[in-house]
Amino acid sequence: MSIEKVWVVAEVNDGVPTTTTLELLTEARSIATTVEAISWGPSTAAAAGVLGEYGASVVHDIGDLGDALPGVPVAAAMAELVASEDVPDVILVPASYDGRDVAGRLSVRLDRSVITNVVGLTADGDEVRSEHGIFGGAQVVTARFTGERPWIFVVRAKSFAAESSGGAPAQVVELARVDAGAVDTARVVSRHVEERSGPKLDEAAVVVSGGRGLGSKDNYAMIEELAKLLGGAPGASRAIVDAGWVPYAYQVGQTGKTVKPTLYMACGISGATQHLVGMKGAKNIIAINKDQDAPIFSVADLGIVGDVLKVLPKLIEALRARS
Amino acid sequence: MNVVVCVKQIPDPAAPQALDPATHTLVREGKLILDDSDAYGVEMGLQLAEQSGGGDVTLVSMAPGGETSGLRTALAMGAAKAILVSDAALKGSDALCTAKVLAKAIERAEPDLVLAATESTDGYTGTMPVQLAELLGMPSVTFAKKVSVASGNVSVERQTEAGYDEVVCPLPAVVTVTAGVVEPRYPSFKGIMAAKSKPIEQLTVSELGLDPAGVGANGASQEVVSVVAADDRKAGEIVVDDGEGYARVVDFLDQLKLI
């Protein structure tokens, strides 16, 4: 039995699939011949073109969920589809807030375990192997399922490059919402958007991040200024997110974003393993830290042993003079 | 209001970590400690129970070897009691199995609210709490950065890609909290002394009504195939700043054609 069908849990905002969705569809094509998307929301139909272009032949559309959190209704509808004997071999779920909810709920409904934190996949005959970075990415673990299909993999963003296959628009098939009862009672009463300008953190070619070494929230302005001068996005270590200096959306690392920019600049960041997993994939890394033994230097192409409060103002001044 | 807080007891993350070469599982030797990520849940639970004007916090943990060190830390913070599931049969459990075991233990405590961390420090699968919610038949709200309870509902500020959503959900429910949701207290001396005599109920898999043959490595449907060292990045040039360090950065940016 080879791998025939893969479902991709496809997140769509305002008619546009998320980048991770496209990454998963691209990877799904190399695993199986049939790739189908599972989606929801008011604008899925508008995304059928792009979903098809990246490889989905069909999009199972659960429709507008209103103010319900997606985890339960999406998993319930998927489980129903599996019960109707439309059983995929593999289900790929993005490691997003809602994706993780869907995977957890689906896992119990199907009584299948989940493999999470996947950063690579390979199909080999009738087997799919997943890769995971552990200990800050120093070691790569390869894992596989030994039990019944479908196999549910939760995949981290930026694990694969998204590439169009030039496919025709996906056929939109309605997937009925199932009454899930008491578990489906969490409701969103309001949504808050924290605006930020410039490129998105996980898509920027340059990311300039600051850590606790900046000393205070006010000094983070230097990180923002530097990011702006380089046309990049500002990022952060968890230490300063927890301290409330910047919103969570800025966090790079295990529990934040994975970034793979052309250049990553770490300013006043020690380089804890949980931070390294999120940025080690950058093409070039510059680190500024006053402690010459800071672990961040072990991954830096250029390391400046110095005080960020002295180096950054001069650097900003030099870049301003050139722009 | 009765709150159950899931607390994982893990090897000290500050100590060097290793995988068992034979089983490919994390080496868990010696004393385990309270996962830092769960200290937030414990604090949140204590505050919510107190604000509700009655009820208390019960800790639930699954750990090998009858380990209670991490539980004592959380009891010292102020939790009233704990349930520990410890059984040799559980070795090698995956997240789904852990959820099945914890669900059985949690049902005994009849909670109004179950708290867990969004992910653990050592395993970080991040799916256990939602699996737990499904097994308990409860709604769940993950990634809480603020939690309050009023008139039978829990209100959560839930992190999103764009900012946060305000989510309301009737109790009983499962909520996962992020670091920073509240500032965990340090156990006081009095708390530490009191913790020594607080009850920890220890249970085995069969005492929970589960079949030992279906849990642990036997019940797991996933396995590690191999562990290899990653192609490591090499450290590059290191420059000690003498006031001109910035100029070396400018050169580097030039080379990359970023300026």
Ligand SMILES: Cc1cc2nc3c(=O)[nH]c(=O)nc-3n(C[C@H](O)[C@H](O)[C@H](O)COP(=O)(O)OP(=O)(O)OC[C@H]3O[C@@H](n4cnc5c(N)ncnc54)[C@H](O)[C@@H]3O)c2cc1C
């Ligand atoms: C489950 C879990 C998940 C985690 N997830 C993440 C994650 O996603 N992302 C993340 O970043 N962390 C994460 N962490 C936290 C991580 O372990 C570190 O605590 C965190 O990355 C440290 O942030 P930092 O480097 O800014 O602070 P610190 O570790 O305090 O380092 C500050 C650095 O600044 C240097 N410094 C101080 N003053 C100056 C100065 N004037 N000039 C130059 N350098 C200076 C110091 O030498 C030091 O190296 C996680 C931890 C856990 C347990």
Ligand SMILES: Nc1ncnc2c1ncn2[C@@H]1O[C@H](COP(=O)(O)O)[C@@H](O)[C@H]1O
């Ligand atoms: N063995 C366990 N005992 C108690 N709580 C656990 C256990 N495993 C996981 N949890 C809880 O579930 C959260 C997420 O864990 P994980 O799915 O391992 O990332 C943890 O932070 C704990 O709150």
